[in-house]
Amino acid sequence: MRIKLDRTLCDGFGICGVHAPESFSIDEWGYASLAAPLAGSGEVPTREEDGVRRAVLDCPVHAITELPEAGRPVA
Amino acid sequence: MRTNVPAGARIATAYPGISPRLLSSGAEDEDIGAYRSGGGYRPLGDAEAFVREVEASGLRGRGGAAFPAGRKLRAVRDHGAEPVVVANGEEGEPASVKDRWLMRHRPHLVLDGLRLAALGAGTRDAHVYVSDPRSRQSIERALEEARRDPAFAIEVSVTQVEPAYVAGEETAVVQAVNGGPAVPTDKPPRPFEEGVDGRPTLVGNVETLANLPWVQRLGASGYRALGTERSPGTFLMTLTSPGGTGLHEIPFGTTLRSVLTWAGEDVGSVRGFLMGGYFAGVAGKDALDVPLDYDAFAALRSGLGCGAVAVLHRDDCPVATSAAVMAYFARENAGQCGSCFNGTAAMSAVLESLRDHKASAADVERLRGWSTGLRGRGACGTLDGAANVAAALLREFPETVAVHLDGRCGPCAAGDVRLEPPSAALEPAGHGP
Ligand SMILES: Cc1cc2nc3c(=O)[nH]c(=O)nc-3n(C[C@H](O)[C@H](O)[C@H](O)COP(=O)(O)O)c2cc1C
Ligand code: SF4
Numbered sequence: 001m002r003i004k005l006d007r008t009l010c011d012g013f014g015i016c017g018v019h020a021p022e023s024f025s026i027d028e029w030g031y032a033s034l035a036a037p038l039a040g041s042g043e044v045p046t047r048e049e050d051g052v053r054r055a056v057l058d059c060p061v062h063a064i065t066e067l068p069e070a071g072r073p074v075a
Numbered sequence: 076m077r078t079n080v081p082a083g084a085r086i087a088t089a090y091p092g093i094s095p096r097l098l099s100s101g102a103e104d105e106d107i108g109a110y111r112s113g114g115g116y117r118p119l120g121d122a123e124a125f126v127r128e129v130e131a132s133g134l135r136g137r138g139g140a141a142f143p144a145g146r147k148l149r150a151v152r153d154h155g156a157e158p159v160v161v162a163n164g165e166e167g168e169p170a171s172v173k174d175r176w177l178m179r180h181r182p183h184l185v186l187d188g189l190r191l192a193a194l195g196a197g198t199r200d201a202h203v204y205v206s207d208p209r210s211r212q213s214i215e216r217a218l219e220e221a222r223r224d225p226a227f228a229i230e231v232s233v234t235q236v237e238p239a240y241v242a243g244e245e246t247a248v249v250q251a252v253n254g255g256p257a258v259p260t261d262k263p264p265r266p267f268e269e270g271v272d273g274r275p276t277l278v279g280n281v282e283t284l285a286n287l288p289w290v291q292r293l294g295a296s297g298y299r300a301l302g303t304e305r306s307p308g309t310f311l312m313t314l315t316s317p318g319g320t321g322l323h324e325i326p327f328g329t330t331l332r333s334v335l336t337w338a339g340e341d342v343g344s345v346r347g348f349l350m351g352g353y354f355a356g357v358a359g360k361d362a363l364d365v366p367l368d369y370d371a372f373a374a375l376r377s378g379l380g381c382g383a384v385a386v387l388h389r390d391d392c393p394v395a396t397s398a399a400v401m402a403y404f405a406r407e408n409a410g411q412c413g414s415c416f417n418g419t420a421a422m423s424a425v426l427e428s429l430r431d432h433k434a435s436a437a438d439v440e441r442l443r444g445w446s447t448g449l450r451g452r453g454a455c456g457t458l459d460g461a462a463n464v465a466a467a468l469l470r471e472f473p474e475t476v477a478v479h480l481d482g483r484c485g486p487c488a489a490g491d492v493r494l495e496p497p498s499a500a501l502e503p504a505g506h507g508p
């Protein structure tokens with residue numbers, strides 16, 4: 001599973017970091033970036049896939065999108 | 076408070092012993108006749124061979140990231156879909172004047188470079204992206220002339236936006252050319268994957284493009300006759316000092332000491348520099364003797380960036396300068412990413428209280444944490460630039476930081492420090508903005 005996170009949309013609710021703490025790194029103001037293992041590729045560690053799926057659904061501003069393996073966001 | 080003296084006679088001079096490639100020796104406003112008779116707008120025979128020549132030339136991007144221009148051309152050429160090329164002349168960096176100078180005075184050199192980039196990439200679709208009205212006029216006048224020349228062979232449209240620091244970032248460029256606001260978008264996709272009209276897009280700085288006619292004319296090995304192995308050729312340095320702004324064409328590998336001596340600056344009173352525009356932060360005096368080369372400055376953990384260098388003199392305080400630059404970032408970020416608008420505001424608050432001798436050691440430790448922890452957390456590089464400014468101050472001037480915590484800083488006590496960050500003036504006083 002590959003994802004992207006749009007930091008220009010993120011509103012700092014920090015929900016993703018609760019669902020998938022190894023995939024999302026939350027700053028001291030609550031804003032998310034992809035954590036180091038995902039940086040660049042967006043590739044989610046297998047054991048976090050369920051949590052990341054919940055984050056994709058729960059993010060109130062839809063800042064997290066799943067990518068197809070090839071690169072373009074899933075429409 | 077120090078004010079920046081407008082540029083005087085030092086504007087636009089080439090380092091001694093080289094024949095300038097980018098700065099013109101002749102007429103102010105380049106016309107197509109002069110440009111063509113000097114060897115410009117040569118037909119491009121084999122585009123693939125030209126791209127190989129650019130790769131072999133080692134030309135690196137002058138917009139700040141020093142990315143190999145040949146590799147970028149190759150990526151869009153081999154992508155599959157027909158690409159678009161964009162000349163980025165926005166020059167949001169306040170310490171830099173080179174791109175506007177090139178567009179105002181050497182529009183045909185820039186357009187010839189854009190033509191070669193387009194043909195090399197395998198397209199006829201090109202854009203010029205500007206904010207400076209005089210640059211736009213100059214480019215449009217030159218375009219009228221060039222379009223009558225069959226060798227020009229490309230379609231160019233011009234996009235003008237309001238000047239802003241972030242407006243020249245490549246995803247802001249793409250979004251604005253597509254009709255949206257000139258603010259960055261998060262990656263992926265990067266422009267070379269999906270840019271203008273959804274097509275693979277090469278965004279090239281105008282100075283980078285202005286080197287392409289020279290690669291065509293001289294070939295890769297002739298191009299490499301100046302510069303260093305890893306930073307071939309010459310670059311335009313915007314040099315800002317209390318004496319004014321100079322725009323100089325310098326072969327890579329020269330030292331700042333040589334440049335300053337030649338430019339008539341008092342090297343003995345240099346305390347340090349602000350490097351790479353606002354992006355790399357302050358550097359100490361040891362930068363005087365490091366060859367001006369992208370990798371040599373990266374090894375110092377500094378950077379040449381877009382080639383803008385501001386001199387800090389004995390009576391400047393690096394804490395005050397860094398605070399002024401950070402305040403600029405806190406004001407001019409695009410306000411889109413939480414880590415960026417919160418992080419720049421927090422770093423700015425600490426640097427301003429440090430400047431005013433009101434910060435605690437704990438504040439400085441928080442600054443140190445942000446200077447590494449905030450890196451990479453913005454959609455664009457602005458937050459990384461801000462983190463660099465904090466990190467560079469703490470690394471290069473620890474004693475001055477300590478004096479601001481526990482003592483009394485001399486230049487600051489004298490009341491002569493900068494409250495505004497250094498900025499460069501494009502024309503001598505009385506010659507317009
Ligand atoms: C905040 C920010 C502002 C930038 N502003 C400019 C600019 O004004 N002009 C420019 O050419 N590049 C600018 N860049 C760099 C561009 O994103 C891009 O790398 C460059 O235009 C590519 O050209 P080059 O490879 O020829 O250097 C900026 C980058 C950042 C992160
Ligand atoms: S859940 Fe969405 S809004 Fe909240 S921190 Fe994560 S990305 Fe940002």
Ligand code: SF4
Nearest residue numbers: 409411412415453455
């Ligand atoms: S990192 Fe800062 S300047 Fe860049 S897009 Fe985000 S908020 Fe804007």
